Amino acid sequence: MKKMIKRLLAIGVATVMMASLAACGSSSGGSADSGKTEEAAEPAEQAEQAEQTEQAAGDVKTIKFFHRFPDDPANSFIEEKIAEYEAAHPDIDIVVTSAQNQPFKEKIKTVVGTPEEPDIYYSWAGEFSERFIRENLILDLTPYLEADPAWKDSLIQSQMVNYTTDDGMVYGIPFRLDGKVFAYNRDIFEELNLEVPKTWDEFIKVLDAIKADGRYTPLAEGNQDQWPGAHYIGTLNQMLVPDDVRAKDFNPSTGEFTDPGYVQALDLYQQLVPYMNIGVNGMTHDMARQLFTTGQAAMCYIELVEITNLYQETEGTEFNWGMFVFPTVEGAGNPNILTGEPEGFVVSANTKYPDECVEFLKWFLGPEVGAQQAEVVGWFNASKGVADNLTDEGLKEAYDLIMNAEQMGPWFDASLYSTVCEEYLRQISDITNGDVTSADAMAKIQKTAKEAQDLVK
Amino acid sequence: MENNHGKNKRIFMTILVHLFLIILVLIIVLPMCWLFLNSLKTNQEMFRDSIALPAVPRFENWINAWNKGLYNYFLSSLITSAMSIAGILLLSSLLAYGLTRLNLPGSGIFFIIVLGGMALSEQVALVPLFKMIQALGLYNTRLAVVLPYIAFRIPFTMFLLRSYFLGIPKELEEAAILDGATTLQIFYRIVLPISRPVLASAAIVNLNFVWNEFLFANIFLEDRKLMTIPLGLMTFQGDLKSDYVTMLAGILIASMPMVIMYLCMQKQFVRGLTSGAVKG
């Protein structure tokens, strides 16, 4: 009897040991990405090492960093820069994790506000971040900017607007500036004697001409992931709906979406669909872009950060392309907004090391790293002068477009309340397929917006 | 004459049946061939004509896929599976033994409780389980998936083992008891060795489950170092960047281990999967 209990105890202890061993192995997974990824040691060993260095160095400050740029060259660039920073600051250990766009949207909401929350994380400006701000989860950066005027002055003010709340709280610093433009194939335009369109009517004429020729798809688009369609609508809404009405509707507690401009925007989008490739809803945006980069389509509505991808995809081929901003539509809105909000990082309000986090961001999103980033990745941050030494014409043009823009328009999907966003994207998707009318679609969105008002109360 | 007619009819039927079966084979195999074909192309070749042959087969796509983290996902899948299966088999066999051989009062109720777990689906527990994992500080650790895997697979595995244990003759145990063996000794000297075939079957069914599980892994893990293969494959899908051929190569490589295992151990596979008849 006693013997048996002993045996069972032994088994129990063994199980617990197994479990804790496993726990070690897995918890080390968290720190394995700490920029020292070269040492591909056994997980358990790594945990030990991490523990030892921690003991030796006294108080290493661990900062968790979560971004959504896991594709190269951005990913390697980020890792390289972080390793550099860690080398210069032995007391700082930055643990990096990353996820693709869609999984990121899901993951970030599940960790913010919990003990696993990252100290610094990517977050879209507007409603996406403001839902966290409502719960006091994001650090107010305004005092830090006030305390360091040199830093404040080094940032381009027009790009900081989007990361500022209506009450004037600055909550994020841009990592990459962006803007939505039409990329067009110069060869096709020359061949068909077409001019870059400035107005909606000219645009339709260009599309008609390409369609009539019959050899090329006028417009490449893939809306399987549903955000690309939202970018069209976002831009059209800016031109057709007055600024103050949009601002009111983006706020979930007052959102109604009753302005006739919204219906008109959907109508105009619907007008474009026949010029797009077949199966817009059946493929992703990047797949559709392949139609453009392989010369099968004449135009594609892209983000300026995609220029890097255009270069990658057309490497080794003669690809002659240009860009123009969305043609002007006459309406009650503001035609001078360039869609394409800067995207950047925020600091958690619960971080143990707010000063260290801000200090790191000052450098990571500053002019020095920014210039290298423009060179290596083709993305600009919001520090002044990062594009001064660029030689690439396409990137220079992109930078100038952003700099000359009067105002940056938000990413439409990121500025809507979650349920309204879901409904809106669904309706745009159905409009793309021609399954609903604009008026019916808007009626459904209005109903969801009404319900959302109750949800945020 | 009549015999000959019957023979002709039989040959005709045989041909017809084989034709039918071969069409089915084509339906199964063609998508796989397409995958293989395109995993050897460039992105541009694929977009120009996806059913044409590649100009030059590019096996470097496979190497790229492997280097893009597949190796790491494999390792992670192996560790996660090993931990889960060890836990599932250990706890389930103890449980099944306790419920079948020891005449414990309440065994019937406990059996029903555990078995009831079989009917409960993972999704229903998802939200609270997520909150629980976070509260326990297990989020983004290997245990975050291993513990739920063990818990959700115990009912089925216990059921499988129990019916086997019930078939072990009592005489073997009685002889051992006369020799002064304890219940634990009987368990690991008699019951476990005899049950090796059913344990192997149970291990295989559970391996197929754990290896391919997506829902829990997708939510409870965040770190690339911990991601299992199904999750890792999803990271191949970028939003703005497009490297489809590498992704196709990744899908191909990632699917190989289970298929190869099946081809090597068909008997155990079929026995394991059919004894439980629970689809992943």
Next chain:
Amino acid sequence: MKKKVKWSNYLYIIPGLFMVLAFVYVPIITNVVYSFFRLSSYSSSMKFVALDNYRRLFTSDTFPVMIRNNIYYCVISLIVQVGFGTVIALVLESKLVGRMNAFYRSVYFIPSLISLTAVGLMFNFIYNPTAGMLNGFLKAIGQPGLQQIWLGDRKLAIFCIIAMSQWQYTGYIAMLMIVAFQNVSMDYIEAAIIDGAGPIRRAISIYIPLAKEQLLVCSIITVIGAFKLFTEVYTTTSGGPGDASQVLGLFLYQNAFLHDDMGMAAATGVLIFVITVTLSIIQLRITRSGQD
């Protein structure tokens, strides 16, 4: 042997029992509680809303779409996987096939070993309108008129996903049925042959009745699987275009982790729970009556 109960023997069952209670039962009960609250993942506040989550679930425009899609999946899977799978099993077990039997069986079975994500990602490409296999194939055989948008088409999307599942699992069910048929005693079959019963008669009057139980088990697995559907949709359309291919499982997931609406997710969970448990009880009843 001894009448006295050894309490220490409970140590055998406690660990397993604890795991099941802690990680299966407790969350499911908690889920029912959550379904009466409004809560999000990042906010600690919980607000009691009584049945409001259920009201929103049952009155949402997506609700009938989801239920319809789950039922489509269920019915088609029953016909193809169970029905057609059984036919395949019968054909493979007939004397006409001979030595090729093992080859066919293995080929049909292999898709079920590939992970759902891999299959989903693969079919995403196969269905791609411009670069996919299906449209490429239709063009190659001179039928470009039959080309479709597949996953992007409101009417076709869910059926494309269902077709993918049939591709993956019909061979699995066929394998289950083959094993059941192999357990049918040769005596019955020989007796039937002596009686002059043809292969089809033999199938209907001997194989199917004797493998009835396995057939029922397969049906129930398929039906329950249809209401747990998640990964297949998540990896292909994410419920689109619009909400045309939305299903209960994905709806739950999206509400919990994308739309900050965990209460709604919990309510959906309760619905899935009720459906699957009811079906499981039916399964238990049927298999029991089969044994009697």
